Amino acid sequence: MLNFINDSCIQKQTVMSNLCVVCLNSTINPKNLNEIDSKQTKIIIKLRQCVPEVEWQIESQICLPCLEQLENVCTFRDLCIKSYLKRKNSSEIKLEEEKPPIKEDNDRFVCFHCEKTFKIKSILEDHIKYKHTETDLTKPLNICDVCGSSFSNKYLLKRHLKNVHATEKKFKCELCERKFASPVYLNAHKRYHSGERKHICSFCGKGYITASDLYHHEKIHANKRAYRCHICPKAFNTSSDLHKHKICVHQDRSQWKYECSFCQRRFPLKTNLDTHTKTHTGERNFLCHLCDRKCINRSVLKRHIESHSVVKSFKCNLCLQGYKYQKSLDIHMMKIHGIGDAKIPERIKKYFCSICPKSYFANNKLQKHIRTHTGEKPFQCPACDKCFIDKSYIKQHLKTAHNVFE
Structure with a gap:
């Protein structure tokens, strides 16, 4: 049985x-x-x-x-897309025949699309080709492996690599330490020192220093998400965002080429590595105007300033637990209620004390612990001369010793 x-x-x-x-x-x-x-x-x-x-x-x-x-279904879908692209291309060709993109005005050549003027016709033709001709997304893009920027042809990609990522850069900025491979890129860089933001977004009014910055910003407002990932259903507004997505999400971590010289951890982008390296060096240049906290970069500072607020806008509809951030709520829903697909972060004690075997999840906890070895007490009570190794101890001290409740 x-x-x-x-x-x-x-x-x-x-x-x-x-x-x-x-x-x-x-x-x-x-x-x-x-x-x-x-x-x-x-x-x-x-x-x-x-x-x-x-x-x-x-x-x-x-x-x-x-x-x-x-x-x-897939065959029918592909047929519809090909038919749409064919009709779209033919309508664009017809539009160009009806309204020429080049007109002459007082011996200068004017772009029909943006009204920019040029002294030489061939330069205007290049301008139209590279600025106003939509890239055919069915063809492979010429993408820079270093920064993820995309270009309409190999020549522009090669020029970008030569000028932006060149190993030999002779032209130095007098206002900072940056160097460039050509005077053209140096002059473009100097505009950022001036701070003049004359290129204004017609959607939100935000100003940008260069026309290129404005062009990429306005793609976000258009939200066409024309750059689709062929591995997952996600789509992006720029080819650069798509390229970064593929590296961060779909590339094997062992192939990430930016490695930390302190802990050998690998990162997909140089900006990720630069931010991570500051956790080892202790470099914190962004100061909070509400407290004495210093942060690694501007985005971390922004999140920290939000922590001063007591408003918890994101509420769980099952247990009414409140959170300041949507990401925190998503993790709560997955961890407590088993709802959603948020990835629960794995906590690793990666901050090690150089004096004893202890390790910590966060760098501020490690710094607090190190002060127990050094005897340093940088936080003084405002009501007496007593000092503490951590600022959080002052609040409890004020309650018990001075009967002060904040």
Whole structure:
């Protein structure tokens, strides 16, 4: 009897594991959604593209009849997109024929799109080609491997690498320590020292120093999200954001090329490494105007200033717990209620005391601990001469010793 029950359970588990995630019927030899089809595309990617409303799980399976229907849908979808792009291109060509992009005005050549003037016609033609011709997103972009910027042709990419990421930079700024490979880039850099923001966004009124900065900013307002990731359903407003997404999310961490010289931790972008390195060196140049806290960078300072507020705008609708940030609420929902897909951060004691074996999760905790070794007490009570190793002790001291309640 026991053997019969065990066989029945095994048979039931086998049937459940062979269920198709689409039609919910049991099937023989189902395909895993993580498998790659004949066109070198994962099945789950096609499902997410065709039916983004459903949260497809990578461990699910699909039967062959449903997979065949999915292929038909994808073929039809590709046909519609190709037809749309063909019509769009033909309409743009017709528009260019009806209204020429170049007009002459007092021996100067004027761009039809932005009214900029040029003395030489060939320079204007290059301007139109590189500034006002929309990049064909069906073709591979020329992307800089160093910073993620994209260019319409290999020549511009090569020029960018030569001038921006060149190893030899002879032209030095007199106002700071930065150097450049050409006087053109040096002069462009000097504009940032002047602080003049004459390029104004027509959507929000925010000013920018260069036309290029404004151009990339206004793409955010347009929110076309024309740059789509071919691995997941996410899309971005700029090719640079897409490139960073691919590196940060889809590239293997062992291939990240920025390595910390202190702890050998790897990072996808140089900005990430620069910020992380400051946790080792202790460099904190951004001072809070509400307290004596110093922060690593401007974004950390902004989050810190928000911590002075007592407003908790993000409420859990199940237990009414409040949080200051949406990310904190998302982690709470996943950790406490098992809802959502937020990644629960793994806490690692990466800050080690050089005097004893103790380690800490946060650098400020480590600094507090080190003062127990050195005897340093930098925080003095405002009502007496007593000093403490940590500012938090003053509040309790005021209550017990001076009967002061804040």
